[in-house]
Amino acid sequence: MNIKNKYGKSYVPSDVYLAIRKSDNKLVGIIDIRKGLTDFLYNYGGNIGYSVLPEERRKGYAKEMVKLLLKKCKELKINRVLITCDKENIASSKTIIANGGKLENEVIDDAHLGESGILQRYWISLKKRYADKYVGYRAQKAEQKIISVTDEYFNGDIYYYNFIEVNNPIIIPNGKCIIDNNYKWLEFYDYLSKIKLTAIYDENSEIIEWYFDIAREISKDNGIPYEDDLYLDVVVTPNGDVTLLDEDELKEAYNKREMTKEEYENAYEQAEKLMNKLKNNKEKLKEFTEKYLKEILKESE
Numbered sequence: 001m002n003i004k005n006k007y008g009k010s011y012v013p014s015d016v017y018l019a020i021r022k023s024d025n026k027l028v029g030i031i032d033i034r035k036g037l038t039d040f041l042y043n044y045g046g047n048i049g050y051s052v053l054p055e056e057r058r059k060g061y062a063k064e065m066v067k068l069l070l071k072k073c074k075e076l077k078i079n080r081v082l083i084t085c086d087k088e089n090i091a092s093s094k095t096i097i098a099n100g101g102k103l104e105n106e107v108i109d110d111a112h113l114g115e116s117g118i119l120q121r122y123w124i125s126l127k128k129r130y131a132d133k134y135v136g137y138r139a140q141k142a143e144q145k146i147i148s149v150t151d152e153y154f155n156g157d158i159y160y161y162n163f164i165e166v167n168n169p170i171i172i173p174n175g176k177c178i179i180d181n182n183y184k185w186l187e188f189y190d191y192l193s194k195i196k197l198t199a200i201y202d203e204n205s206e207i208i209e210w211y212f213d214i215a216r217e218i219s220k221d222n223g224i225p226y227e228d229d230l231y232l233d234v235v236v237t238p239n240g241d242v243t244l245l246d247e248d249e250l251k252e253a254y255n256k257r258e259m260t261k262e263e264y265e266n267a268y269e270q271a272e273k274l275m276n277k278l279k280n281n282k283e284k285l286k287e288f289t290e291k292y293l294k295e296i297l298k299e300s301e
Helices: 003-010 039-045 061-075 090-098 247-255 261-278 282-300
Strands: 014-021 026-034 048-052 080-086 102-108 118-125 128-130 139-150 155-166 177-179 183-189 195-201 207-221 224-236 242-245
Touching: 003 039, 014 061, 026 061, 039 080, 048 061, 048 080, 061 080, 061 090, 080 090, 090 118, 139 282, 155 282, 177 183, 177 207, 183 207, 183 224, 183 282, 195 282, 207 261, 207 282, 224 247, 224 261, 242 261, 247 261
Parallel strands: none
Antiparallel strands: 014 026, 026 048, 080 118, 102 118, 128 224, 139 155, 155 183, 183 195, 195 207, 207 224, 224 242
């Protein structure tokens, strides 16, 4: 059975790139981005397909091709990338994992795309935000440190930023500045939770806002904390107002099939529980974050 004839209507427009070796101008591989996920692509094909010429394999070309194309995916606002491979294609699975792929499941290859009869489905998240993301980008000069905490109030890592010199201040849509010279951030990474708190202070160590990210995962990579963003955010202002943000982004990601219905509903569930907990609790929140800010500032003296 010709796969193209059988499943052609299940494909979508794609951008195709050729991998050309600079040293001799030789074609070594081909790779494409599929702009959307039909049922067929969601179950079997994925967002990216690639191939390397047999004589050019095991030279790292596939890994570099996928790495470069993930940057293009981000430009196209594809924030979670699905790649599949045959279960027995060990080289391909290593390529995907090396680029951050996480195996979701294995499915019967009813489309006959491989040889083993089993397809592995990997997801690569482009929404991971690392704690040191502002180094050399927003901050020309910054003091930063990781503090591991285990006490009755918090268990995890706190990442501290003092933005000593800032290239470009960040002004959010409501006109509030959240990064400028000598502003301070405390990012709380609780690895048993799916909520990351960022306490943002101005140059006088006065609170600007508390920002909560709903996350798919909070973990570490090479010692650096990160959160895999799940779009919804909750903000608490200095006067105690609680606001839910980025519902449109969550709905768009769900419609693009970058998350399951369960994940979509879980994001709202997490946000609702958090908002109920935060109502009329501004003083406790302030006391909690200021406790660690004062300790860190004292250590820095």
